[in-house]
C-alpha cells in the first residue's frame with residue numbers, strides 16, 4: 291500500500307489516539323500504512339469503531355478514494371492474476387485470486403458494495419453490472435476475464451450529484467421496498483434502454499423478421515426483458531412504471547397514488 | 551471453487567495445445583454454466599483456459615454458398631440479433647430469446663450453449679448419488695422426484711434432460727457442428743452431436759476432451775415463412791422448459807412440402823422423429839394431421855412417477871406450435887392462450 295500521507299482530520303486523530311495509541315505517532319509522522327489499516331479493520335469487525343463513527347467514516351472513505359484499498363489483498367492469494375480494468379471510468383489494477391468473481395472483486399477489493407450478492411449462481415440478477423456497454427451477471431464473471439474491459443456499477447451511474455434518469459424514476463415510483471435487488475434492477479434497466487433503442491427484440495416481440503428501429507416498451511415487453519432481475523419484495527408494478535417513465539420521458543402516474 | 555491456474559490464450563492452436571494436456575484443462579467461454587458448476591464443486595479444473603481473447607470464431611458470417619456460420623465464441627445475444635438470423639432464421643432468434651435472461655444471453659456463447667450440462671436437481675446436489683456426476687453411484691431421479699425429467703430416450707442409468715433452447719432450433723434447422731482437434735477439423739450433423747445416456751450418462755456429447763467447437767453452420771434454408779418456437783415452463787420467463795417445440799414448415803398451396811419438429815425438455819438431446827416428419831409430407835397443414843404427427847412423435851414415450859403429465863403436455867404443445875407456425879405474425883410465446 292502506498293502510504294497515505296494526507297493529514298489526519300481531528301476526528302481521525304481522536305480515533306487513533308483512543309483505539310491505537312501506540313501507533314499514533316507513527317501514523318502522524320509517516321502516514322497510514324497497510325498494517326494500521328488491517329488493525330483498524332479488526333477493530334471494525336469487533337464493533338469497536340461505533341463510538342468513532344465520523345472519524346472511521348472519513349477514513350474508510352478516504353482509503354477508497356486513494357484507490358489503495360485494493361492492495362489490501364488477503365494474506366495468501368493462490369494463483370494470483372493481475373487485472374487492469376476500468377471501473378466506473380477509473381483505471382484499476384488489482385492482484386486477485388484466479389477464482390475471484392467480478393462481484394467479489396468489486397465488493398471485497400474495490401469497496402464497491404452497491405452490487406449485491408443474492409444467489410451467487412446466476413438466478414436472481416442482484417449482481418447485474420454493465421460490462422463494455424452490456425448488462426451481465428458479475429457473480430458468474432471471473433474478474434480475471436475482465437482484463438482491459440470497462441465496468442459500470444450502480445455507483446457509476448450518477449453524474450456528480452445528478453442522478454441517472456433511471457435512478458430518479460425508481461425513486462419517484464418507489465421501484466423498491468427493501469432495496470436489495472435495486473442496484474441490479476437499475477443497472478439492468480439502464481442497459482435495457484440502449485437495447486430497446488437499438489431495436490433488439492425480445493421473446494414477446496411480435497415479428498422479428500422486420501428489423502425494428504427502436505422498440506417502445508409495453509408492460510409485457512418490460513416484464514419479459516427484466517425477468518432476469520428477481521424482486522422478493524414484489525416491487526414489479528412500480529419498477530415497470532419507473533422504466534416506462536424513463537423510456538418515454540413522459541410523466542407516468544405513480545401506482546401508489548391509487549392506494550387509499 | 552478449487553484452486554486453478556488461469557491462462558489466456560490468443561489462438562486456436564494455443565487453446566488446442568492446452569486442452570490436449572488432459573482432462574483438468576478446461577476452457578472458459580461465457581462462464582455461465584462452468585462457474586456455476588465449479589462453485590458447487592460439480593466440475594473442477596487444474597487449468598482454466600480463457601478462450602475469449604481469441605479473435606477468430608467471434609462473428610456470424612454468410613458463406614459463399616449461402617450457409618450461415620455462427621462462430622462458437624459469438625454470444626447468444628449477438629447471434630439472435632444478427633440481421634441474417636432475424637430475417638432468415640427467425641426460429642433460431644425465438645429459441646435463443648426464450649432462454650435464460652438478457653444478462654445471461656449477453657455472456658453465453660454458442661459453443662457453450664451446446665455444451666451446457668443438465669439441470670437435474672440430483673446432479674446439482676453433490677450429496678446424492680448421480681451417474682452423470684459420479685459414474686456408477688446410481689441415479690437418484692429414477693425413483694425420486696422426477697417431475698422435470700425425460701420421457702424419451704431414457705436409460706436405467708439416467709433420465710436427465712438436456713436444457714438448451716437454442717439447440718432445439720439448431721436441431722430443427724439441421725445445423726452442422728464444426729470441430730477442431732489435434733488431427734484437424736471434422737463436422738458432426740447436429741443430430742449426432744448430443745448423445746443419449748445409455749450406460750455412459752457422464753458423457754453428454756461426442757466432442758472429445760481434446761477438441762473444441764469452432765462454429766456451427768446453418769443450411770441456407772431458414773424456414774422464415776412458417777416457423778414457431780413454443781416454450782412451456784413453470785413461470786413465464788427465466789425458467790427452463792418443461793416442454794419446448796421448434797416447428798419449421800415449408801408450405802405450398804396449403805400442403806406441407808417439408809416439416810421439421812424438434813422438442814426440448816423431453817430427452818437427453820433435442821428430439822426429432824423422422825417418421826412423424828415423413829408422415830406430414832404432402833399432407834394438408836391441418837390440426838388433425840398435426841395431432842397424428844404428435845402421436846407418432848410420442849408413441850415411444852415412457853414416463854416416471856411425477857412426469858406423466860409431460861406426455862399430454864408435449865402432444866398439445868406440438869399441435870399448438872404447428873398451428874402457430876402457419877401464421878408467425880400471430881404468435882404468442884409462453885403460456886398465453888393464442889388460438
Ligand SMILES: Cc1cc2nc3c(=O)[nH]c(=O)nc-3n(C[C@H](O)[C@H](O)[C@H](O)COP(=O)(O)OP(=O)(O)OC[C@H]3O[C@@H](n4cnc5c(N)ncnc54)[C@H](O)[C@@H]3O)c2cc1C
Nearest residue numbers: 412579580581582583584649650659661662663714715763
Ligand atoms: C440461471 C440460468 C438460467 C438459464 N436458462 C436457460 C434457458 O432457459 N435456456 C437455455 O438454453 N439456457 C439457459 N441457461 C444456460 C446458458 O444458456 C448456458 O449456461 C450458456 O449457453 C453456456 O455458455 P457459456 O459460454 O457461458 O459456457 P461456459 O460456461 O463458459 O462453458 C460451458 C462448457 O462448455 C465448454 N466450452 C465452452 N465453449 C467451448 C468451445 N468452443 N469448445 C469446447 N468447449 C467449450 C466449457 O469448457 C464448459 O465445460 C441458463 C443459465 C443460467 C445460469
Ligand code: SF4
Nearest residue numbers: 670680689708709710
Ligand atoms: S437423471 Fe441423470 S443427472 Fe439426474 S440423478 Fe439420474 S443420473 Fe444423475
Ligand code: FES
Nearest residue numbers: 408409410415429
Ligand atoms: S447474485 Fe448473481 S445472479 Fe444472483
Ligand code: FES
Nearest residue numbers: 467469521522523
Ligand atoms: S426491493 Fe426487496 S428484493 Fe426487490
